[in-house]
Amino acid sequence: MKHIEIVTIGNELLDGMIVNTNASYLCQQLKALGLTVSAYHAIPDERNVLKRLLKRTLLESSLVICTGGLGPTLDDNTRQVAAEIFDSGFRFDDGIAAALRERYGNDLASLHNQATVPAKAIVLPNSVGTAPALIFEGASVTLILLPGPPLEMHAIFEQSVIPYLQVRLPEIGKRVTEYLILAASREDEVDPVLRELQETLPNVDAGIYAKLGSLTIALSTFQEDAEARRELDQAKQVLMSRFPDRVVFTKRGKIEEDIQELLIKNNATLSTAESCTGGSIAAALTAQAGASQYFLGSVVAYSNEVKKRLLGVKQSTLDEHGAVSEEVVIEMARGALLATGSDYSVAVTGVAGPTGGSDKKPIGTVWLGVASRHGIALTWRLKVLHGDRAKIIAYTVNVALCRLWQTVNTF
């Protein structure tokens, strides 16, 4: 049984400025490799704290992964501390330096610093930022140092660390992971089904990744084992039959990708009309490279005036039914089709709070609509209970994307 610990480094983790997505990302990635993390830690940029914790975790673990503290600045101690523990000197890496010069030119102040690496470390280039990742191989333990910025860390982990681990820890075996998304589902509804699957299909490792408003089910098994692959297909079938109206087929668990692929395949265009989500649906969709091939634009109609001016929502509809109503969301969705000329549109209007709730329409009441040029207009009423503003918005975005995919995939 491997003992794996993660050490996340950075003062910003401890003053509550950010949530620790690096730790959860690494836990998730390792789980997909069939590895379970035993513990993770968050500590400030203090070399003595880091050194003490690293020494202890290295003694107790077979794999330790650190994030943060690899930059060129004063409080970046990780390289130095790791080199001391592994009794390593430093060398100047011409390859890293050349790559940095190529990308940043000669005026990168931190070039010499970032290209100076521990002599005993394996160096993994950073294709996004400046700090390379480093691997120290001890007799019974491996230490992997990754940069803190998530974009850089993700790129290096997926490009270099996973292949490295598959060689270094052969007992992992190459694994394949397939994903399903379940719209508007709660963990406690799906968890019993997964427990069942784990008994009937022992070769399939199932993970639930709960987002507000959707669950991503990751089913992984051994790539080269035909029987295991059959079990994985069975597991998918079971989930599809248990939750028929909620399933979104997804390549990588990233529904924005699936929506883009589907609309481009159908040669169709999309727009959004957003009130309470404030542009978050459009932002999620356009975060994908190539979104301009199908996404035309969005009207974020926060005030009623803008709903009327840009989406043609009728004053009478607002008066009769209120801004948060099925009638208004349909006018918003149809208005987006007209305003942008798109084939499909998704619209939302709701009460995100913390004020503006009423007995009839409490905070968390959201109307969602999907319309098409051919006249279809489907609506859903969401009730996001016990949610603060951020939760209500995130929940609405995820459900909207799922329902959009399902509508385009069906009609």
Added chain:
Amino acid sequence: MKHIEIVTIGNELLDGMIVNTNASYLCQQLKALGLTVSAYHAIPDERNVLKRLLKRTLLESSLVICTGGLGPTLDDNTRQVAAEIFDSGFRFDDGIAAALRERYGNDLASLHNQATVPAKAIVLPNSVGTAPALIFEGASVTLILLPGPPLEMHAIFEQSVIPYLQVRLPEIGKRVTEYLILAASREDEVDPVLRELQETLPNVDAGIYAKLGSLTIALSTFQEDAEARRELDQAKQVLMSRFPDRVVFTKRGKIEEDIQELLIKNNATLSTAESCTGGSIAAALTAQAGASQYFLGSVVAYSNEVKKRLLGVKQSTLDEHGAVSEEVVIEMARGALLATGSDYSVAVTGVAGPTGGSDKKPIGTVWLGVASRHGIALTWRLKVLHGDRAKIIAYTVNVALCRLWQTVNTF
């Protein structure tokens, strides 16, 4: 110097199913009390792992806060482990039992379990769920056990723990933190200045929190020390004089809050016109509670057709200068003012990549404009070099928010 550690308990934390918001919430709350957390840990529901970690953190700390493992189920060990460490027996708490009966009736299966508490612990009632919080007071250390579900944990912390801490730890050296944001700045530009400050102003702790496109500088010192407070003011003066055109004054380092406060104070409204950012600027602003007091809406004009239809961008301007140009961003900003009737608008158009770049306008070229009803229209050309799509968008959003704040604050 007091030492505070947080221990978050739960298997779900380690398989990547959730991000650890309990840890960041507690860090934030304690920071607001002038307390800085020294480290936090996430461990599974395993009694031996918990016992070992608790013993160590209790020896090293003056305050340890645990979340999770207080429920009635088999894998909830926290009460038992803490009682063993503090050599405490258990007692049945009639008050807790009565409160649970009142809320859940007599058929709450876990009632007896949840009302059985360590005899040596102070009991804090749980107004949301069933598990009460527990406090153990040692000679030199305090251990606080909180339930894991965030809604329960938040309620108990805010209702009972904060008042408790304010009485229990009056002797703690309270610290004050002030923030500055520097627009369009890189860590390696600012770090030398901070090194300098740490030598000349030893009482001031300086931290850089780098976001793409902006840096947040946190300057903290001892609250009650007049000399230290003077040093903190000097540090701010130095930064303002070194980076005069980049400074954003910020309450908590969250510029969306500062923009909202400034616009509401000026009784002014805002709209955005976004191309490459795809609604991310509007989404960032409307994530703030109360945004509807000043934010009217946004036109996400991804296609040129939408730029023309909804923002009145001229075909001739697009033909002459291209969609990514100063001329177009000004027409977009002015178009947003007209379309929404807002007092101010911010507009962006750029090449987010990975395709669409040219020699004249490489990927990462972004034009940013801020316009006001009174005729001002300021523009900036951003060059987000070496960035992928996500980086270019994030960078643009942060710079846009900084420049918007500076413009509204100046004109």
